[in-house]
Amino acid sequence: MNTNVVGSRVIREDAWGKVFGQSKFPADVNLPDQLYGVVVRSPYPHARVRNIVTEKALELAGVVTVLTAKDVPHNSHGVLFRDQPVLADYVRMVGDPVAVVGAETMEIARAAAKLVEIDYEVLPAVFDAEQAMLPEALPLHPELKPTNVLYHMPIRRGTMEDGWALADVVIENEYNTQHVDHAFLQPEAVLAYVDERGHMVVQTATQYAHYDRGEIAHALGLRFSQVQVKTLAVGGAFGGREDISLQIIAALLALTTLRPVKMENTREESFYSHSKRHPMRMYYKTGATKDGKLVAMEAKIVGDAGAYASWSINVLRKSAVHATGPYVIPNVSIDSFAVFTNNPYAGAMRGFGAAQTVLAYESQMDLLAKALGISALEIRLLNHFKVGSTTATGQVLTGSIPLDQCLAKIAPYLQKGDGIL
Amino acid sequence: MKYFQPQSVREAVEIAQTSEAAFLAGGTDLVLFMQTGKIKPIALIDLGKIPQLKMIRETEGYLEIGSMATFAEMGNNELIYKQAHALWLACHTMGSPQIRNQATIGGNLGNCSPAADGLPPLLALGAEVHLVSGNGDEVIALESLLSRTPLLAQDTLIQGFRIPLKGFQSGFAKLGRRRALAIARLSVAVAIEVDGNLVTQVRVALGAVGRRAFLSEALNQDLSGQEINEAWIEKGVEQVQRIVREALGTRASAPYKRVAVSGVFREALDSFITEGGSNA
Amino acid sequence: MMDIKLMVNNKPYTLNIEPSERLLDVLRTRLGLMGTKEGCGEGECGACTVIVDGKTVNSCLVLAAQANGSEITTIEGVGNRRKPHPVQKAFVEVGAVQCGFCTPGMVLSAKNLLDKKSKPSDDEISVAMSGNLCRCTGYDKILRAVKLASQEGN
Numbered sequence: 089m090n091t092n093v094v095g096s097r098v099i100r101e102d103a104w105g106k107v108f109g110q111s112k113f114p115a116d117v118n119l120p121d122q123l124y125g126v127v128v129r130s131p132y133p134h135a136r137v138r139n140i141v142t143e144k145a146l147e148l149a150g151v152v153t154v155l156t157a158k159d160v161p162h163n164s165h166g167v168l169f170r171d172q173p174v175l176a177d178y179v180r181m182v183g184d185p186v187a188v189v190g191a192e193t194m195e196i197a198r199a200a201a202k203l204v205e206i207d208y209e210v211l212p213a214v215f216d217a218e219q220a221m222l223p224e225a226l227p228l229h230p231e232l233k234p235t236n237v238l239y240h241m242p243i244r245r246g247t248m249e250d251g252w253a254l255a256d257v258v259i260e261n262e263y264n265t266q267h268v269d270h271a272f273l274q275p276e277a278v279l280a281y282v283d284e285r286g287h288m289v290v291q292t293a294t295q296y297a298h299y300d301r302g303e304i305a306h307a308l309g310l311r312f313s314q315v316q317v318k319t320l321a322v323g324g325a326f327g328g329r330e331d332i333s334l335q336i337i338a339a340l341l342a343l344t345t346l347r348p349v350k351m352e353n354t355r356e357e358s359f360y361s362h363s364k365r366h367p368m369r370m371y372y373k374t375g376a377t378k379d380g381k382l383v384a385m386e387a388k389i390v391g392d393a394g395a396y397a398s399w400s401i402n403v404l405r406k407s408a409v410h411a412t413g414p415y416v417i418p419n420v421s422i423d424s425f426a427v428f429t430n431n432p433y434a435g436a437m438r439g440f441g442a443a444q445t446v447l448a449y450e451s452q453m454d455l456l457a458k459a460l461g462i463s464a465l466e467i468r469l470l471n472h473f474k475v476g477s478t479t480a481t482g483q484v485l486t487g488s489i490p491l492d493q494c495l496a497k498i499a500p501y502l503q504k505g506d507g508i509l
Numbered sequence: 510m511k512y513f514q515p516q517s518v519r520e521a522v523e524i525a526q527t528s529e530a531a532f533l534a535g536g537t538d539l540v541l542f543m544q545t546g547k548i549k550p551i552a553l554i555d556l557g558k559i560p561q562l563k564m565i566r567e568t569e570g571y572l573e574i575g576s577m578a579t580f581a582e583m584g585n586n587e588l589i590y591k592q593a594h595a596l597w598l599a600c601h602t603m604g605s606p607q608i609r610n611q612a613t614i615g616g617n618l619g620n621c622s623p624a625a626d627g628l629p630p631l632l633a634l635g636a637e638v639h640l641v642s643g644n645g646d647e648v649i650a651l652e653s654l655l656s657r658t659p660l661l662a663q664d665t666l667i668q669g670f671r672i673p674l675k676g677f678q679s680g681f682a683k684l685g686r687r688r689a690l691a692i693a694r695l696s697v698a699v700a701i702e703v704d705g706n707l708v709t710q711v712r713v714a715l716g717a718v719g720r721r722a723f724l725s726e727a728l729n730q731d732l733s734g735q736e737i738n739e740a741w742i743e744k745g746v747e748q749v750q751r752i753v754r755e756a757l758g759t760r761a762s763a764p765y766k767r768v769a770v771s772g773v774f775r776e777a778l779d780s781f782i783t784e785g786g787s788n789a
Numbered sequence: 790m791m792d793i794k795l796m797v798n799n800k801p802y803t804l805n806i807e808p809s810e811r812l813l814d815v816l817r818t819r820l821g822l823m824g825t826k827e828g829c830g831e832g833e834c835g836a837c838t839v840i841v842d843g844k845t846v847n848s849c850l851v852l853a854a855q856a857n858g859s860e861i862t863t864i865e866g867v868g869n870r871r872k873p874h875p876v877q878k879a880f881v882e883v884g885a886v887q888c889g890f891c892t893p894g895m896v897l898s899a900k901n902l903l904d905k906k907s908k909p910s911d912d913e914i915s916v917a918m919s920g921n922l923c924r925c926t927g928y929d930k931i932l933r934a935v936k937l938a939s940q941e942g943n
């Protein structure tokens with residue numbers, strides 16, 4: 089195998105098109121006679137749509153159609169479960185799409201979107217994942233799960249009593265992280281049209297073209313072979329373009345009107361319409377001997393999945409697997425949960441659940457070191473994974489684990505600091 | 510919507526009287542408000558083609574700044590650097606290069622956001638505002654103008670500002686969430702007149718601690734006529750914290766800003782030009 | 790509606806527009822110059838940066854009417870595959886381009902800086918680029934690319 093390229097500096101060929109401004113992002117493509125689509129989103133976090141009156145919007149000159157839940161052949165999509173409506177008649181978060189307006193210009197479509205009258209029956213909402221876990225909490229997806237606990241991942245290793253018996257120091261704390269938006273620089277945009285073959289063509293920026301194709305086909309009742317998704321230049325994604333945003337809605341408009349359809353999110357709409365990083369509440373209890381060896385750790389991690397499942401199971405699984413950090417701990421008990429709430433739905437974002445737990449386990453390490461009177465570097469050197477270590481999930485590590493080299497490299501910088509280490 | 514591009518101030522005011530139009534300077538506030546539908550003007554009077562409004566010059570005893578001077582132009586101006594240093598500093602922390610190329614000092618006052626960066630320096634420097642309307646010309650101290658509601662009548666044009674050249678030294682500091690493109694959470698402008706070791710006059714103005722930027726009279730009295738030294742600075746810090754506490758009351762940001770202002774105040778003092786003058 | 794004259798990338802245009810149209814929309818939809826991007830629509834990101842009469846501005850905050858009579862440079866007016874501008878070459882060589890959505894605005898801010906000052910200091914480069922957000926690269930390579938371009942421009 090030729091490995092010349094590995095480790096060498098290569099020029100990415102697409103960079104040329106980008107420095108000349110030639111690369112086409114989905115907002116940059118248009119077709120003659122295209123319609124413009126604008127979504128009407130729910131201002132309520134939990135509500136049943138009682139009735140939608142579209143007359144006023146339709147009376148506005150230039151408005152071609154207003155579509156709602158009843159116009160979607162199969163009204164669901166989602167990466168793990170199809171638990172997310174294309175157009176909602178039951179709203180689970182602020183920003184859920186409830187209707188879409190198709191009009192001759194973007195301005196008209198935006199004006200008409202304000203004229204769509206939606207009667208909501210507002211329902212009680214839950215914004216705290218632990219409250220949503222309580223038995224009396226109203227389940228948000230009863231067809232999927234009887235309670236709001238979408239996922240529970242337990243990890244057990246060793247014997248906790250033995251571990252705590254060995255511990256000379258125990259640190260116990262609660263850690264919280266918040267929602268984070270990917271804020272990729274290019275807001276979502278789509279151009280959808282029915283081509284000369286009668287196929288649905290959807291041009292968009294996506295991380296997941298083949299999945300998009302399946303979901304568009306499913307929702308519209310088409311065969312896979314009748315749907316083509318073209319990925320144009322992707323203006324940043326970071327996980328935020330794994331779920332479907334405007335793709336099905338634009339395709340639905342195009343199929344209904346048989347005209348090309350252009351949709352473009354404003355930055356504000358973009359914030360409403362894609363996933364977020366999971367906020368996590370993490371209860372950690374970690375014990376070490378007076379020599380600085382970790383002996384026991386108990387962690388409960390509650391991930392706020394928000395309104396829809398998206399990748400929550402995979403994300404909270406990763407949180408559980410990474411809950412000890414890169415440290416050997418013989419006695420471990422981890423429980424990780426993904427829980428539905430009426431918050432914005434959470435999904436993939438850089439690190440995929442491994443990023444949040446860092447806050448907890450590394451803070452625990454610092455606090456243990458402090459309690460033991462050793463340096464933050466020492467406690468890590470004493471406990472980090474090496475070749476042959478066994479992780480909490482029972483995996484024996486055989487590959488390259490150059491953490492010692494990494495710590496050796498940064499040690500001089502750490503010690504130069506203002507006495508913190 | 511109608512669009513006018515008058516060539517003179519008089520023409521602009523005449524159009525304003527008859528058309529219910531809004532004045533358009535750089536547009537960094539107005540265009541955004543139009544975009545979001547917050548303001549729906551019937552007509553716009555673009556002031557961009559009136560050369561007189563762009564002038565920055567020294568006349569007898571005054572530094573004059575036209576309302577259409579942009580933050581970039583003021584930030585590149587030698588006179589402003591020397592004679593209105595607080596304003597010069599504000600110009601460099603305001604917005605981003607693109608915003609500074611577009612945004613004007615007149616628009617800063619016209620929009621009059623609580624966090625407007627141009628206003629505390631102008632207040633501290635004792636600026637007066639030259640207004641022109643159907644009723645003629647008016648020159649008014651900025652601090653008096655800022656107590657009016659509404660700030661300006663629809664047909665009143667801000668022609669410019671004039672800062673009396675009294676040899677004040679001045680500085681400015683701002684607390685933002687990051688270095689560029691950060692709306693001020695808090696800003697402090699300080700101007701002092703020094704005689705030997707004595708501070709004969711002190712003018713401190715604060716931004717983002719109330720509805721509009723304001724000049725603190727109490728501070729001026731408490732800190733004037735004294736010797737500059739560490740104790741004076743400490744007294745200043747104490748006083749400025751008290752002012753912020755009084756201004757913010759029970760607002761959520763109060764506990765934070767009350768503490769933060771001491772650092773911002775010290776930074777403002779540190780930002781004076783040092784050469785040829787005392788550095789407080 | 791009103792008539793305006795613009796000189797865009799050295800080409801004269803006379804356009805009949807609504808006074809409320811943003812320069813960004815006129816460039817993109819009326820002139821088809823899609824290299825100017827809209828990332829935020831409110832002056833925060835700099836993806837819509839163009840040069841108007843020698844100054845960078847956010848075209849999402851400028852009315853086309855305000856630019857009447859102006860000379861405008863968009864990314865389409867800067868370099869091409871046969872003769873890339875030193876900034877464009879440096880961005881490619883250093884790897885300052887990832888998704889590329891911020892790139893046109895970045896290139897214009899950098900070009901404008903070098904037009905005014907061929908040998909800017911590191912600080913001047915940071916300030917000149919401070920109105921352009923990038924979510925992908927982490928800025929280090931972007932600043933390095935501008936530096937490299939300033940060295941090569943000689």
Ligand SMILES: Cc1cc2nc3c(=O)[nH]c(=O)nc-3n(C[C@H](O)[C@H](O)[C@H](O)COP(=O)(O)OP(=O)(O)OC[C@H]3O[C@@H](n4cnc5c(N)ncnc54)[C@H](O)[C@@H]3O)c2cc1C
Pocket residue numbers: 531532533534535536537538539540541556576577602603604605608611612613614615616617618619620621624625626627661665666667668690691692693831832833850
């Ligand atoms: C991304 C971004 C960042 C920003 N950062 C800052 C910042 O750091 N600090 C800060 O202070 N501001 C900031 N601003 C706000 C804005 O740029 C300033 O308020 C600016 O000074 C407005 O000037 P303008 O020329 O653009 O005004 P315009 O938008 O043209 O006008 C603003 C208002 O003033 C009126 N007006 C303008 N000129 C006159 C006149 N001569 N006579 C009478 N009325 C007039 C207009 O009718 C309008 O109501 C920022 C804005 C944006 C979009």
Ligand code: FES
Pocket residue numbers: 826827828829830831832833834835836837838847848849850
């Ligand atoms: S689109 Fe103009 S600054 Fe972001």
Ligand code: FES
Pocket residue numbers: 273323324885886887888889890891892922923924925926
């Ligand atoms: S390269 Fe993606 S935003 Fe800069």
